[in-house]
Amino acid sequence: MTDRSDSRLSRRGFLQAAGGTLAAASLSSLTPPAAAQVPDVRLPELAGKQVGFALVGLGSLAINQLMPAFARCRQAKLVGFVSGRPEKAKQLAQVYGVDPKNIYGYDNYERIADNPAIDVIYVVLPNSMHAEYTIRALKAGKHVLCEKPMANTPQDCEQMIAAAKAANRQLMIGYRVRYEPYNQALIAYARETADAGPTRIILADAGFNIGDPKQWRLRKQMAGGGSLMDIGIYALNAARYLTGEEPVAVNAMTHSTPNDPRFVEVEENITFQLRFPSGILANCASSYGVNFNRIRVSKPRGSAELDPASSYTGLRMRVVRGGAIEERILPQRDHFALEMDHLAGCILKDAEPLTPGEEGLKDLRVMMAIYEAARSGRTITLS
Amino acid sequence: MTDRSDSRLSRRGFLQAAGGTLAAASLSSLTPPAAAQVPDVRLPELAGKQVGFALVGLGSLAINQLMPAFARCRQAKLVGFVSGRPEKAKQLAQVYGVDPKNIYGYDNYERIADNPAIDVIYVVLPNSMHAEYTIRALKAGKHVLCEKPMANTPQDCEQMIAAAKAANRQLMIGYRVRYEPYNQALIAYARETADAGPTRIILADAGFNIGDPKQWRLRKQMAGGGSLMDIGIYALNAARYLTGEEPVAVNAMTHSTPNDPRFVEVEENITFQLRFPSGILANCASSYGVNFNRIRVSKPRGSAELDPASSYTGLRMRVVRGGAIEERILPQRDHFALEMDHLAGCILKDAEPLTPGEEGLKDLRVMMAIYEAARSGRTITLS
């Protein structure tokens, strides 16, 4: 007897999408068949070797995003944990089928060197710890995926890059939106010139109204800076990946609400302007006081924007062309699954990831210039 | 050394949401803090007993939706497969950590009776097979979750209900949208009367442009009917769950494109009208020829709609009130995870599920009346 439910396939495009893809609005009266075209049933690939990931830091991001994301991965596999809380790690290991012998503490972290099941260390720790835990993992012979911002200073970034080179291991920074369809579509729009003309102006905002005044993000020593380092980096990075250029001049203004206990050490709001070699101007805003998350690319004969642009899900894209405002319905993919699979693929093919350590370093350098511009009231030139 | 990454929690609301929840637009400039409030980090519950599910039928829905959904469940756990293709089942078992001894074929299906790891059989087969595989599972002492439509005839539904009663097991129909926040919010809107007044008119559409003419959905014997049975049931079910009433009269018109090889045995389009005891009128449309998926509730002082209303993800809700058109941003949850967890919880608490067999039977009875109305050109009265 054959499995007849395979014939369900014909309808599935209208209700969903395959391979970890979520086709927003796929059944909608407002969604045409094209939006619903999806690859054939995904039988997870077993032939190819899988790449084992261990997570360092079992906080919210790790538990609520990364662990379930592995169920959408093709080549990245969750195999280990590094945590200071063994009980928690053990429980999670049971749920996600992680072998208890792949659980490490911060004290025996170096022993991962001896564990062949672990190929990659994913560093999900406060910013100031990125450099240390990345370098130690590299020295232990592991590849590293490190959350952004890469570190608190360009100097730390340079050391991390050097360590990767010395160890001959991959070092990738977790710029997850580079791996998902909406931001990729915006990049394609920004760089295309035949249709709407060259990009002239980019507007990018990223901010949220931060909560608990006692969190590490508001400690200069741990976070490296304020909203710019944590969230404004999305706007900066977007201006860079949309243009494919490095900024040559920067202006900035900053303001923090007086007497707000959250902003004693780090800035609340910072607006910054970037000039790119091609003449594109970017006007950006970063905030720990208000919520926004939008990127817009403006051209002579059209514009496109993402809003939200960087949240984990629910991204939306609007494109203006010839008399119409168009919402593009793209697959809503799990950013983390894509990001982790990207690194897994790079490791298997021995290729450099799209967002290597150098990418993180470049953002750090511009952020330092932005702070300098705000401080000095002068346009800062970058070489 | 403590796990400092826990302090990431404070930001997470703005980037995501916990517990399988996807907070659309959560970082958006257009999303206020309230939308981002999410429960604390979800440490999957291990204390409570988990409920083992075996899937019958390894088609697209099972592979692309159900299997990954278990990673978002708290109490439902994937433990087994029933399939006519043992190789495929074995591969999938490896990926999802399913014990190979919990894999069955259609020939040894009854032996699940002896497998205590399997609590629930989830029937994901063509409509005409629902009754048989449901009843056999119930007889084997298993609870059943059966996809909709429940069966091809009210008579089959009645036998399934009787079998569940005889076996003292739960029988739930997979009306997944009843378990997700958008449809629940629309129900709340429809039944509330103080604010916008009582519901007067419901408009509901569900349809898609069906593909391959050879698929089982277009075979009368296997599918039981055409678009109404497969997809129009979403519109009908919505009219019923929004009103909380059973229709008393039905009108209908049907049309199939002549000479279209897809519509030789079953109908393409069918529009139907329902009158409810309270006087609410519902105007519904079902199609295998066009894409739509919208529900609207109209009241004297406002209206609300979902579009799309039933797709696996990307649901959107708009509410009109006092001079404003409001898009409500609710958590985008995995419908299947919620549905499966609901049944798991019911089993653990020995409670009846929200959508038991009786719910499926009621839809079948109205669908038969709709077909009769279309055939006879008369208003059909339901008791």
Added chain:
Amino acid sequence: MTDRSDSRLSRRGFLQAAGGTLAAASLSSLTPPAAAQVPDVRLPELAGKQVGFALVGLGSLAINQLMPAFARCRQAKLVGFVSGRPEKAKQLAQVYGVDPKNIYGYDNYERIADNPAIDVIYVVLPNSMHAEYTIRALKAGKHVLCEKPMANTPQDCEQMIAAAKAANRQLMIGYRVRYEPYNQALIAYARETADAGPTRIILADAGFNIGDPKQWRLRKQMAGGGSLMDIGIYALNAARYLTGEEPVAVNAMTHSTPNDPRFVEVEENITFQLRFPSGILANCASSYGVNFNRIRVSKPRGSAELDPASSYTGLRMRVVRGGAIEERILPQRDHFALEMDHLAGCILKDAEPLTPGEEGLKDLRVMMAIYEAARSGRTITLS
């Protein structure tokens, strides 16, 4: 010295539009140049003869819509009033530069025959008075523009048509949306087949929550019927102009809230289904209890909708095509100016208007069938 302000022209497309046109969103970041292309400066045409209009009935529609609309007309000119309130008429005449000798009462209405300045009588009276005042105007040798519904019965319509023929004068019904860009674009979409395929299903709703229970619209004798006659006619007319066909079968259901003083004589809600010769099904709703005003055209490879579809301004159009939901930004024109100019042009060219008396009669005949279907619980066949 030349008038240099002419050079302002180059910018105007971005801020506005010419000739009575309102280019919604014209300066918007979301509006491309194409949307802003407008005809050259409109120097109102003086060369061609203008056509004089007298309004019969100085209510809200006449005062707030029709009178200011003449400032956007090219060939229709406001020249007279017929009213039972001479003081009001005199005041308005002063404001709009109407010659006081062109003011008539209902008692000396026939004397318009002797006034060569008046070419057209625009009948803006309650439905039950349409036939009488139209026929009297035609007998006086005037062309007539009559508001919809044309009359309370098909018989009255037939007499009006006969009177126009006998007088050799134009009789046009005020189906204003036929003359404005949004509905015209939807008609083009509905009838085009190469791109999205043939129209399969039309959904159309029109309704509002009616106020004062004492108004003439709620008196059967004056209004001829309830919501269907007054507002549902927009949905019916849309189904007819979108298909370009006449319905062959009708189903309907009606409901009025019990004990509501507004619905003692006429119906509140009525849903109706239409079958067209080509197989298109239309599902329509009409209401005096809730607000809606939407038309949707569904095809195999796309759909388009207007919402609102018929309000005096602010119409919006959404089109679905290949993975995108597109809002089309069309010029927002004054419907009444277009409608009146259309008739003026027809008179000058001795051509039949797009919406002659026969168009009004056809709607009346279908509305009678809809009422009959609701009453009898049977599908009514139309020849």
Added chain:
Amino acid sequence: MTDRSDSRLSRRGFLQAAGGTLAAASLSSLTPPAAAQVPDVRLPELAGKQVGFALVGLGSLAINQLMPAFARCRQAKLVGFVSGRPEKAKQLAQVYGVDPKNIYGYDNYERIADNPAIDVIYVVLPNSMHAEYTIRALKAGKHVLCEKPMANTPQDCEQMIAAAKAANRQLMIGYRVRYEPYNQALIAYARETADAGPTRIILADAGFNIGDPKQWRLRKQMAGGGSLMDIGIYALNAARYLTGEEPVAVNAMTHSTPNDPRFVEVEENITFQLRFPSGILANCASSYGVNFNRIRVSKPRGSAELDPASSYTGLRMRVVRGGAIEERILPQRDHFALEMDHLAGCILKDAEPLTPGEEGLKDLRVMMAIYEAARSGRTITLS
């Protein structure tokens, strides 16, 4: 016999709005009754004295916007023209009922002093002519409504203000959006603090892709500057009226596409940042190369935006609050009618208009600082 059509009133809210108001989406399923509430039938006010306006410059704005707008005014009345093209003026006079003896050329412009029918001169000329024609009108004893930007230099503005003072006449600048509901609602939102908290960041863009390279707007001598003077002034003015404060510091960057014949004398793009005394930061962009027109106000617990914000019609407002994105449907009024009526009312009551000459001067001063900041690469401090 009474005029029964008055009873049409009860329905009109759903189809329209009174008094020059356009209620966008008023019949929509998505528009509740509240949006449709409109003032009673507008019988134009005749009792109060009307104020006579003469237009100087018969270009596109005058012909296509201002002349028809008078049909929506209550107190402003079109009575005269000043133009270098007498034939054109005569034709237009006939259409709009302007007395031919109220037509002037630029040579006999001063003779308006002797014409008591003309109370106000509306200056609709290129920027460089504003000062001259305003001062001459004031000296002739007329009130003046002058388009924005007020003049090419702060010095000219000061002379215009002095002339108004000397002549004891009103001088108003045509900041039309201050008089229409959408921008007024955004001001109310920005200044309210109890609900969403204080304004923290303002983002404002205004730009269009300018056409003909030979037009006066691209001549430095006639226009005074580039996109900033012409269109960026909307963004600057918005930042000022939203905060109700004057900026204390300015940053800017500018770029013009090399070898583009349009930008030989004036700038194409300019981005600028403003710091306000309360700490609000505004990030603004102005362009002659791309289309945008958006204003956003960001607060700790919500945000609001207009897009488009300044076009003649079709403005849209979105407000974010507690988990919802809300489109506010406000009346779409004729900005010019409101603006002209405002000045008429001020003259009749001898009150200062909301946007007097001083308002225009303030914008000019900030614009000079913006240019200086762009030139110097330094933050410019304003006192």
